[in-house]
Structure formats: structure tokens, C-alpha cells
Amino acid sequence: MAHLLELFDSLRLAMFSGKGGVGKTTLACAFARHWAKRFPEEQVLLLSTDPAHSLGDILQIPVHGEAESLADLPNLKVQALDAKALLQDFKTRYGSVLELLVERGSFVEGSDLAPVWELAWPGLDELMGILEIQRLLNDHLVDRVVIDMAPSGHTLSLLGLREFLDNFLKALTLFQEKHRVISRTFSKNYQTDEADTFLKEMKAELEAGWQLLEDPNFTGCLVVANPEPMSWLETERFIAALEKLHIPCAGLFLNRILTDDSDGDRLSEQAELVEKFVHLSQDLLLVPQFSREPLGGEALDVALQSVFTEMPKAPEKLTVQWPEQYGPGFSDFIEEKRRLILVGGKGGVGKTTAAAAIAYQMSQRHPESKILVISIDPAHSLGDAFGCTLGHDPVHLAPNLEAQEIDTDRVLEDFKRDYLWELADMMAGDDPDSTMSIAYGPEAWRMIVTQALPGIDEMLSLLTVIEYLEQEEVDLVILDTAPTGHLLRFLEMPAALGDWLAWIFKLWMKYQHVLGRTEFMGRLRTLRQRVMQAQKRLKDPKHTEFIGVFQAQAAIMAETERLEAAMAEKGVSQRYLVWNRYKPGQQAHFPKQILVRLGPLPRTISALARVAGAADLLFESSASSPRTPEKDRFSTPSR
Structure with a gap:
């Protein structure tokens, strides 16, 4: 019923997420079409941040990294986030100033940093995703945004990037402060430069974006779930995690609700679970199970008009029935000596x-x-x-x-102890007895490596x-x-980690007369050998x-x-x-x-x-x- 969806009219950003496979993309596509029809004078963007998105499969159209309008709804544009392309745009806009800041905070020359842009970054999808969301919010390029998010765990990784980005900016600020101190040592007057401007503007942009993400009058996470035990448990954890991140949960879509008595076993379980979901969200909307998967614009429009709130009655408890066994089955992996x-x-x-x-x-x-x-x-x-x-x-x-x-x-703490703390000290490249080193060098690098970057x-x-x-x-x-x-x-991690370690080895070979740390590099070589063996x-x-x-x-x-x-x-x-x-x-x-x-x-x-x-x-x-x-x-x- 259309009037049920009016609950969300005040929002400007609707983020659809939940456990994998519950129908997030289907409902995000249907909801974006609903907004485009309801607000024909406004520009609506449907964006997927899932690296394995299925927007095209649901809408039955090609979807690319560039936003393109739908043929039947010109005010609705659809886009799949292309993390690699966004990284190149980010490099074009900020690459030189970032390299300058890192150069000021380490022993390396700017030219040594150029290969980093070509390496596989852990968490690139989430990092570029949150930066693109921030850009859309700050630049007011569209009136409304619907985001088809990755499943709940990676959605939380993306939304949890605030601490990482804040601390990363603090580390860069320390690098710049080191530069200021050195400059004032040789000249009484310090002239602000492009790095100061970048730090000031980036901090303001990120803060403005986070304020909008946390504003319940602007942003709402619309959680999607199925009436199944594992979906219920994950949804409960997900909504609690959103609350800790101060991301408003605007409502809950309970998808694939059985409305007839064709499957009494499922209907009985469903009734019990819906009672639990009711306590999670006051705004609970039920979406029926369709005999045919809603694909394409017309079917999606019909699907969203079918939402309801009154729960079907549960049947009497039924006898458990198992499906028959269909051949062939798995062989014996132990006998085949799989590891x-x-x-x-x-x-x-x-x-x-x-x-x-x-x-x-x-x-x-x-x-x-x-x-x-x-x-x-x-x-x-x-x-x-x-x-x-x-x-x-x-x-x-x-x-x-x-x-x-x-x-x-837990694993990150061990990894920090075994490798990252010493790597931070090495990248700082300062004399550990120097006051300036203690104040600005290793501290800033430790702030960077201590962050659990998604990925x-x-x-x-x-x-x-x-x-x-x-x-x-x-x-x-x-x-x-x-x-x-x-x-x-x-599966890409062995090659990616190997490339990062190879870059570190190359730096060390160039600056080993300054760095020393032969034993540490030996441990990194052993790590790379283990990764390559994996x-x-x-x-x-x-x-x-x-x-x-x-x-x-x-x-x-x-x-x-x-x-x-x-x-x-x-x-x-x-x-x-x-x-x-x-x-x-x-x-x-x-x-x-x-x-x-x-x-x-x-x-x-x-x-x-x-x-x-x-x-x-x-x-x-x-x-x-x-x-x-x-x-x-x-x-x-x-x-």
C-alpha cells in the first residue's frame, strides 16, 4: 500500500542493507522507482556499493560505473560504484598533496609513493563507497539517494570508517605539523600551503557528511530481513550495531512473507519470528512472497505496492517432513586428502x-x-x-x-605486535632519540597502522x-x-599482500643504509614466502x-x-x-x-x-x- 511508504518521504538518503540474500537489491530498486514516481520534479540516484552487485539483474538493464537514467523514469539514474575508477579520480584530485604529506612524515621521497596507487588496497570498495556517499551529500548533486549496500557485515565496515578517516587525517596533520616546526626553525614566518588547505577542507567535508549520515530527518537505514532464524539473529545484531554507530534505522522490511497455507511448517516458524521482529522496529513493513521473482520495472512497481502490516495466522503444528535425497552427492573429501x-x-x-x-x-x-x-x-x-x-x-x-x-x-592486535608497530617506526625514518621524532614521526604512523581498514x-x-x-x-x-x-x-589477498611487501622491500633496499632493521625485513620476507605458498x-x-x-x-x-x-x-x-x-x-x-x-x-x-x-x-x-x-x-x- 502506497501510504505505508509515506513514512520515508522526509528522508533524502535511504540505505538498504541486511543479511545477504534477503532481497535488499530488489527492494532498493523498487523503492528508488517509487521515489522517482512520487517526486517527479526531483533527481533520484540509485547507487550500489556492493562489489558483486546485481542491480542489472533485477532491473533487467545494463548498469555501469557512470550514472545513467532509466528509459521510463528519466529522473532516476542508476549507478554501480566502480571503486577503481573512483580511486583514480581521488588520485587526480588529491594524489599530489597526499604524497607531499606522507613525504613530510617519512623518510621516503614523493616518487617512491607513486606505485602505491597501483597496488590492491584492502577495503577499497568500502573506502571509496563512503567517500562517494560523502561527496554526493556535500555537493547536493541529486535530491534523493537510494543505496543498495553490501550485506550487513560489510555495511558496518563501511559505516565504521569514521574512526579510520578521522585518525588518518590526524596522522596527516601531525606530518604537516612536523613540516611547520621544521620550517619555523629556519624561518620565523610560516606560509600556509596546499597541504594546510587540503587538511582543513577535507576535515570540514567529512564532518558535514557524517552529520547528515547521523541525522534521522535526512538519513535512514532501511533494514531488510526474511522470517528465518538466521536472518532474525543477524538483523538483531545489525540494528544494535547501527545504534552504536549513530546511524538511524528508519524501518524494517520483512520480505518473502508467506500469505497462504501452502507450507504449514514454514508458516508456523514465520509466525513465531514475526513476533520477534515486531520488537525490533515500530515501523515494520511486510512484503509477500511472490510466485515469480519481481524483475524489471513493472514487476518491481507492483511488488512495492503489495506491502502490508497485518500478519497471517499460524497453522496448527505439523509433522516434520524431510526432502528426498537427490543424487549425485559429494564425494569423501578426507579420503581424497583435501586440506x-x-x-x-x-x-x-x-x-x-x-x-x-x-x-x-x-x-x-x-x-x-x-x-x-x-x-x-x-x-x-x-x-x-x-x-x-x-x-x-x-x-x-x-x-x-x-x-x-x-x-x-584479535588477529589485528597480534599483527600489529608482530609487524605493524615496527613498520610504523621504520616508515617514520627518524632518530628515535630526537624530540621531534617522538612528537611527530612514529606517533603519526602508528595512528595510521592501528586502524582496522575494511578489507x-x-x-x-x-x-x-x-x-x-x-x-x-x-x-x-x-x-x-x-x-x-x-x-x-x-582470494586476491595473497597477490595483494605480496605486492605490498615487495614495495616495502624496494623501499628498504633504497634506504637500508639509513634504516637498518635487517632482522625485521627478514621476518617480512618470511611472511611473504608464507603468503606466496598459500x-x-x-x-x-x-x-x-x-x-x-x-x-x-x-x-x-x-x-x-x-x-x-x-x-x-x-x-x-x-x-x-x-x-x-x-x-x-x-x-x-x-x-x-x-x-x-x-x-x-x-x-x-x-x-x-x-x-x-x-x-x-x-x-x-x-x-x-x-x-x-x-x-x-x-x-x-x-x-
């Missing part, structure tokens, strides 16, 4: 359930082997899949199975996995990865295998095709694709992979029972009926 299994795909397709099920089955079949399943998604849900609380330290779920959710803050998740997760594989104490590691775009970034292992089909997960939806299947091509280009082995929520009669064409089909799992059972059932259904030669946890050696810690 690393990567499970990935578009957000919300069932990656975590598949990863948990693989770990479960391998631990059951091989009690003599040690299995470790790790979540490297910043919005962890591995614990939700097992029905228990997980953290950074591995938790025993069975005598031979451990699970953990990487805490990048460092992938690098630090890689180092953690390397350690487990090197120790030879684990027979099989299963990674529950972040959604597609950030999974690809994880890259070889990722491309060794006898060692590593990628398993994609997808569902029978147009946007998901299109992204799965792109992911398959990307994996082939990166040389990562992919034998299997899991077709989750498969229903007989559905068709998919992936001739290079074995399709392992998994039907819809029962809803009104425990999380662990669902994982156990999925484990049996996914593998060859499993029991004819799913086991229950009570028959196994499994015991999960309570929440």
Missing part, C-alpha cells in the same frame, strides 16, 4: 548451512581426523547454524570437530588459515566465506576446492555464473555446486560442475538437527533417513 574447502556464493543462498553440514559429515565419517570449520564473514552466522555461540577461539562441537568465527580485532578482514583471515594449514594439526579446514564480492577479495595451495586442486551454493532465482544464478568464471580465471578448482532449496522440475545449466541438489529443509526443528539432516542429504552413500543429533557424538555449547 581446504571454500564454501561461497551470493549472500543468503545457504553457504553457512552447507559449510556446517560438510564439517558435520566429515567429522562423523572420520572420527580419527580433525576437522575445523571457520567463518571469515564479518557478519558471522556459523554459530547460528549450529545453534550455539562461537567466538575467535575454536570451540569443540565434537571430539574431532572444532568451529570458530574469526575476530579480526583487512580478508588479509588477516588468510594469515589465520595459513597458520592452521602450516601446523599440520588439522586434516581438513572448511571456510564459510563472505558473499561473492568479498570472497573474491579474499597462493600456490589455493590453486592446487589436490589441496583446495571451492564449492559454490546457489538457488533458483535469476539474480542468484547470474551471479553464480560470474563467480564460476572468476574462480576459473583465478585457477581455483570447482567440481561441485550446491543447488539449495531445489524443487523437482527446476532447471539450471552449469555443465562444468556436478550439481548437488538439496531440497527445502524443515523449519520447526533445532538448528543442529537441520545441519545433521543436510549433511546426510548432501553426501553420497549416506543413510536413507537423516540422523538426529541425539544419535551422534555431537554436543554444542548453549547460547
Whole structure:
């Protein structure tokens, strides 16, 4: 109903986010069209900050890095953020002054810094995303902006960049203050220069942008969720995190609501979960499950007009029914001596359930082997899949199975201690006995390296996995990865980190007579060797295998095709694709992979029972009926 959407008329910036796969992009596209029709005299921009966006798949048009108007709505422009292009624009505008500031705060010459712009930056998508949002807000280039954000974990990384950018500017200010002190030493009068102007203007622009992002009359995060347990748990955490960041949550769209009694099991679970969602947001809008996926402008317009607020009644409790087992299934990864299994795909397709099920089955079949399943998604849900609380330290779920959710803050602290503090001191390049050095040099560089730049998740997760594989104490590691775009970034980390270390080595070779630190450079060389070895292992089909997960939806299947091509280009082995929520009669064409089909799992059972059932259904030669946890050696810690 259109009047329900009037709640958001006062907003100028609407950010759609939530757990992967809940329908963020569909609703963002529909909402942008709604605004363009409701405010025909205003210019509306629909922008995606997701590196693996699907705007084009939903709108059924090509979408590029340049904003282009829709044919039927000329006042609505659509754009996919191109982080690399934005970085080049940023370099053109600010590159010379940034190089000047860093030169003033370190031992390097400006020419030494030029290669940095060509390196792969951790967190480039988030960094360029927030800077582009800031630019749009400050320059008033459009009247209203709708942003299709990345899944919740990476949305929080983007919105959490305030501290990083503030501290980065403080560090640059210290570099400039050092220059001022030196200048005044030789000349009583100091003349402000382009660096002073840059620092003043950038600080003012960022502050103005943050004020708008925190203004509930201007900005609203519209959270999208599904009536499913894992979506509920992640949404609860996400809204709490938004509150800590002072980002206003304007409302909650609960998508794919079943309105008939065709699936009593699902309807029963849905009724229980909707009651929980009601307590999260006063402005709760329900979006029905459509028989056909809304694709293209006309279907999207109809979809958004179908929102409602009154919940369907729940049926009587029904008997649990499991889907049948469809062949073929997975082979035995332990018998094949695989060491690393990567499970990935578009957000919300069932990656975590598949990863948990693989770990479960391998631990059951091989009690003599040690299995470790790790979540490297910043919005962890591995614990939700097992029905228990997980953290950074591995938790025993069975005598031979451990699970953990990487805490990048913990890993970053270790990385700082082992490498970054000394790297900061080295980059400062000052005499440690000098008063000026203590006041301006290492302090500023430590402010820079202490920041957890988004994207460092992938690098630090890689180092953690390397350690487990090197120790030879684990027979099989299963990674529950972040959604597609950030999974690809994880796979690019070995080459990216290797390039950064190579640049540092080049600097050291040039200035080693000043720097010394031979032992430290030896440790960095060892780190680079380990990273390069990890890259070889990722491309060794006898060692590593990628398993994609997808569902029978147009946007998901299109992204799965792109992911398959990307994996082939990166040389990562992919034998299997899991077709989750498969229903007989559905068709998919992936001739290079074995399709392992998994039907819809029962809803009104425990999380662990669902994982156990999925484990049996996914593998060859499993029991004819799913086991229950009570028959196994499994015991999960309570929440």
C-alpha cells in the first residue's frame, strides 16, 4: 500500500542493507522507482556499493560505473560504484598533496609513493563507497539517494570508517605539523600551503557528511530481513550495531512473507519470528512472497505496492517432513586428502548451512581426523547454524570437530605486535632519540597502522588459515566465506599482500643504509614466502576446492555464473555446486560442475538437527533417513 511508504518521504538518503540474500537489491530498486514516481520534479540516484552487485539483474538493464537514467523514469539514474575508477579520480584530485604529506612524515621521497596507487588496497570498495556517499551529500548533486549496500557485515565496515578517516587525517596533520616546526626553525614566518588547505577542507567535508549520515530527518537505514532464524539473529545484531554507530534505522522490511497455507511448517516458524521482529522496529513493513521473482520495472512497481502490516495466522503444528535425497552427492573429501574447502556464493543462498553440514559429515565419517570449520564473514552466522555461540577461539562441537568465527580485532592486535608497530617506526625514518621524532614521526604512523581498514578482514583471515594449514594439526579446514564480492577479495589477498611487501622491500633496499632493521625485513620476507605458498595451495586442486551454493532465482544464478568464471580465471578448482532449496522440475545449466541438489529443509526443528539432516542429504552413500543429533557424538555449547 502506497501510504505505508509515506513514512520515508522526509528522508533524502535511504540505505538498504541486511543479511545477504534477503532481497535488499530488489527492494532498493523498487523503492528508488517509487521515489522517482512520487517526486517527479526531483533527481533520484540509485547507487550500489556492493562489489558483486546485481542491480542489472533485477532491473533487467545494463548498469555501469557512470550514472545513467532509466528509459521510463528519466529522473532516476542508476549507478554501480566502480571503486577503481573512483580511486583514480581521488588520485587526480588529491594524489599530489597526499604524497607531499606522507613525504613530510617519512623518510621516503614523493616518487617512491607513486606505485602505491597501483597496488590492491584492502577495503577499497568500502573506502571509496563512503567517500562517494560523502561527496554526493556535500555537493547536493541529486535530491534523493537510494543505496543498495553490501550485506550487513560489510555495511558496518563501511559505516565504521569514521574512526579510520578521522585518525588518518590526524596522522596527516601531525606530518604537516612536523613540516611547520621544521620550517619555523629556519624561518620565523610560516606560509600556509596546499597541504594546510587540503587538511582543513577535507576535515570540514567529512564532518558535514557524517552529520547528515547521523541525522534521522535526512538519513535512514532501511533494514531488510526474511522470517528465518538466521536472518532474525543477524538483523538483531545489525540494528544494535547501527545504534552504536549513530546511524538511524528508519524501518524494517520483512520480505518473502508467506500469505497462504501452502507450507504449514514454514508458516508456523514465520509466525513465531514475526513476533520477534515486531520488537525490533515500530515501523515494520511486510512484503509477500511472490510466485515469480519481481524483475524489471513493472514487476518491481507492483511488488512495492503489495506491502502490508497485518500478519497471517499460524497453522496448527505439523509433522516434520524431510526432502528426498537427490543424487549425485559429494564425494569423501578426507579420503581424497583435501586440506581446504571454500564454501561461497551470493549472500543468503545457504553457504553457512552447507559449510556446517560438510564439517558435520566429515567429522562423523572420520572420527580419527580433525576437522575445523571457520567463518571469515564479518557478519558471522556459523554459530547460528549450529545453534550455539562461537567466538575467535575454536570451540569443540565434537571430539574431532572444532568451529570458530574469526575476530579480526584479535588477529589485528597480534599483527600489529608482530609487524605493524615496527613498520610504523621504520616508515617514520627518524632518530628515535630526537624530540621531534617522538612528537611527530612514529606517533603519526602508528595512528595510521592501528586502524582496522575494511578489507583487512580478508588479509588477516588468510594469515589465520595459513597458520592452521602450516601446523599440520588439522586434516581438513572448511571456510564459510563472505558473499561473492568479498570472497573474491579474499582470494586476491595473497597477490595483494605480496605486492605490498615487495614495495616495502624496494623501499628498504633504497634506504637500508639509513634504516637498518635487517632482522625485521627478514621476518617480512618470511611472511611473504608464507603468503606466496598459500597462493600456490589455493590453486592446487589436490589441496583446495571451492564449492559454490546457489538457488533458483535469476539474480542468484547470474551471479553464480560470474563467480564460476572468476574462480576459473583465478585457477581455483570447482567440481561441485550446491543447488539449495531445489524443487523437482527446476532447471539450471552449469555443465562444468556436478550439481548437488538439496531440497527445502524443515523449519520447526533445532538448528543442529537441520545441519545433521543436510549433511546426510548432501553426501553420497549416506543413510536413507537423516540422523538426529541425539544419535551422534555431537554436543554444542548453549547460547
